Amino acid sequence: MLEIKDLHKRFGDTVALDGVSLSAAPGEVVGFVGANGAGKTTTMRIAMGVLAADSGEIVYNGAPLGVEQRRRFGYMPSERGLYPKMKTGEQVAYFGELHGMSKAAAKRSAAELLEQLDLSERMGDFVQDLSLGNQQRVQLAVSLVHDPEVLILDEPFSGLDPIAVDVMGTALKDRAAAGAPVIFSSHQLDLIERLCDSVVIIGNGRIIASGTVEELKAKEVKQLRISVEAAEDLTALLPGTVTRDGDDYLIEDGDDQEALRVASSAGRVTRFAYDQPTIAEIFREAVTR
Amino acid sequence: MSNQSAETSRMRGLMLVAGREIRVRGLSKANLVSLLVTVVIVGVLAALPSLIGGNEEDAAIGLAGENAPAMQAQLEAMGGFDITVYDTADEAERAVEDETVEAAVADGSLYSLDGVGNEVETKIDAAWQAASVQTNLANAGLSDQEIAGALTVEPLEFVTLESGGVHSTLDYFTGLVISIIMFMMLMTPVQYIAMGVVEEKSSRIVEILLTSLKPWQLLGGKVIGLGVISLVNLVAMVAVGLGVSAATGMLGDLPPGTAAAAVSTIGWWLMAFALFGTLAGGVGSLVSRQEESGSVLTPLIMSLTLSYLGAIFLLNAPTSTFAEVLSIVPPFSGIAMPTRMAITEVPAWQVGLSAVLLAAAAAGALALGSQLYKRSVLYTGSRMKLTEALRRAA
Known part of the structure; x- marks a missing residue:
């Protein structure tokens, strides 16, 4: 169970988050929806520890989230990034190792994932030589390579072609079926409706609605x-x-x-x-x- | 779930980052080719003094005639000659013709095929004059003892009033090579570190990296990785330089402590690199785009260049106050001290003080660089002001 509790964050005079709370139970897929600048990315960055909150906490399985546990999370930031001058297979495996896998396990997992993503033949190519769509797939592989316990994905579907959208959707469902809490943000609301068990709507740094898809519909x-x-x-x-x-x-x-x-x-x-x-x-x- | 994964210890994270740098940058074609080229250049430079200075073989000289015994004594005293004495001038001349000897001196003539080298000619001429004087004195009826007494001249004693004021070309050359190598070995990795930091920042990959690494691991690993690459390059150069010197027999001719200076250069380099490398990482994180990195690196590049120019200046005046100050004050001491140590004897207290100051400055740079990095690496947008980065909460 991943719980984000009462986050507050200011950037100068701007209030980015004003008491944001949401949670994802094991196996639950949570869609995080909000207009641009509503606070989705800030919330996810704080959850992943790349940004510090002014107040509030992240609780995982009943205890404050630590560095070691967070290393087993899978994260895809809204602004994608890969080493352009590193070989695809090497790069995915490197991130596996950073997440604590042994060299051999990381290599194996990278090869499997790239095979699933139809990139086996590009493993020896530099990332900068791949098409944008293929780079997105590599990005997906990077966030999944260590078989993460929790997935936090910021706009995972943006820029993906229909096949990659299916691969990503299946990956999310698979991770959830294996018991992982999954939180992802998207502007593609049809995807949210199709994939999510529950939805959290954020606006101006506050949660304005949340619940299962049925609950939200019933409330209307x-x-x-x-x-x-x-x-x-x-x-x-x-x-x-x-x-x-x-x-x-x-x-x-x-x-x-x-x-x-x-x-x-x-x-x-x-x-x-x-x-x-x-x-x-x-x-x-x-x-x- | 991920029980196949071992706990990533702090050191493992640091080493993974360093390992990536070594794999991606150190084993890149560009680096391997540049290392090869540099090593060849250093090897040629190290062989140069012996190629120019000439440790050539003894000159084979034939002697005949009245002065022959006296000439033989003179030439043997000078050294560098392989002498054959012939009975007649004709025999000596024939020996020159069939190239048994390079030249022959007989009855007041110097026989050679097409002249002899300047050095040989000077020596033979000097020997001829001395031998002639000796023969003339003997003919005038002086005893051998009297002749020896008359010919014994105490050589001039050279007295220099400023200690270490006179330096051979070799000392200068060694100092020059050390300062050039130090400069190159600092300049290149420092720029690579800044480029690497900006690359990670501009590609936003740093956001993923920081979910499993601490900023100090990321910066430290990068500095260590590029440090190892440069150290391998430096060791290769020093080894080739010393090896070639030893092989050409020049090592013994180098001023005392040159080999030690070359080895201690690595120590000076380590400290200077820690200083410049971490600062480069810190200031590199202030900008988000590669084209802006030049502006923040300028102060570092400037002080590196000044250190180098200072060291070159110091070579001409190693005992001046300027040289002493430059070789003690960091960051200039990083290049200046090993250069100065190569060319002159440096008092131990100065070496010690310089090392302590440089180590302290490196520690300070480590703290400052990593703070800058930590505070600004996730900040994107226009260039961050230094003061703002220092003010920001980490």
Whole structure:
């Protein structure tokens, strides 16, 4: 269990984080969503120990996170970086060793990962000679080479081609299935919705919404959508606040059973359901609230 | 989960970073080629004095005629001649013709195929004059003892009023080579360290590195790695230099303590490198782009260049106050002291004081450089002011 507790951080006069807390249980994939400059990267950097918080703490399995445990984490920073003049295989293995693996194990793991990423033939090439997309794959290999216990990934999907997105998504799911807490940020909300067990929304350095995807959706204002094959306009007849969306009626704050009676007496009801908001809608709602 | 992984100890992290530098930079083609070229140059330079100075073989000289015994005595006293005495001038002339000897002196003539070298000619001429005087005196009826008494001249005694005021070309040459090597061996790795720091910073890889390494490991490993590369280069050069000198028989001719100075040069280099290397890492971390690194490195490059120029100046006046001060005050002492030690005797207290001051300065640079590095390595954007870096909380 990784817990980020009440982080505060200022850069000069700017408040970057104002009491940020979130947590990831073993096997849980947490999506971290927020506008640019909301505080995602700062939170992740503090969690990875590359930035010091003004206050607050990071707790791992019930104890403050130490250097040795953090070394077993996998991290992908928002700004990618690799040694351009180092061979691909050597570089991935080097990071494995830095994370505490033996030389042989790091080499083996690097070879396996690059094989999975379809880069086996490029192992002896300098990173600077790879295409940008392949460099991204190497970056992914660097964050996964030591079989990390926890994954903290800042925008892991940005700049990836569809195949690499699948590889990355599978990798996240695999790590989670093996019991690792996974936290990742993304602006691609469809990916968040597909991959995440829970979502944390941050805005201006504060957590403005969090919970499982279902919880967040349930919390949103419900809209009843009705499609009726009727000649007359039912706007005045239906209960609650009624708006039109094309031929559909959208009802807020009205008794749904009453609405069904009105609709079915007017004609054939082809659709009668509550709209499920997408994460994108929840996000927009949350940040503009 | 990752139970295959051993705990990465602090030293392991440091050594991994150093090892990477050695693999990537030390074993790079560029470094290997430059090492080879430098070693060849040093070897040629070391062989040069013997090539110029000439330890050539004894000149074979034939003698005949009245003065022959006296000439033989004179030439043997001078040394450097392989003498054959012939019965007649004709025999001596024939020996020159069939190249049994280079030249022959008989009855007042010097026979040779196409002249003799200046040095040989001067010596033979001097021997001829002395032998002629000896023969003339004997003909005038003086006894051998009287002749010996008349010819015995005490050689001039050279008295220098300033101790160590006169230095041979060899001393100068040794000092020059040491100062050049020191300068090169500091300049190159110092620039590589700064470049490496900026490379990691500009490529943002430092952010990943710092999740598993402490800043001191990252900076320390880099300094150690480039230090090892340079040390290998330096040892190779010193070994080749001394080896070639020994092989050409020049080692014995070098001023006393030259070999020791060459070896102690490595010690001076270690301290000077610790000083300049860590500072280079520290100031390198102030900038985020490679093209800005020149501006922050300027003070370091300047003081290195001044140290070198000072050492060259010192070679011409090794006992001046300027030389004494320069070889004691860090960071200049790093190059100046080993240079001065090669050319002149330096009082032990000065060597000791210089070493202590340089070591203290290196320790200070280590602290300052790593603080600068720690505080500014994750800061990206425009160049960070030195004062700001020092003010920032780590």
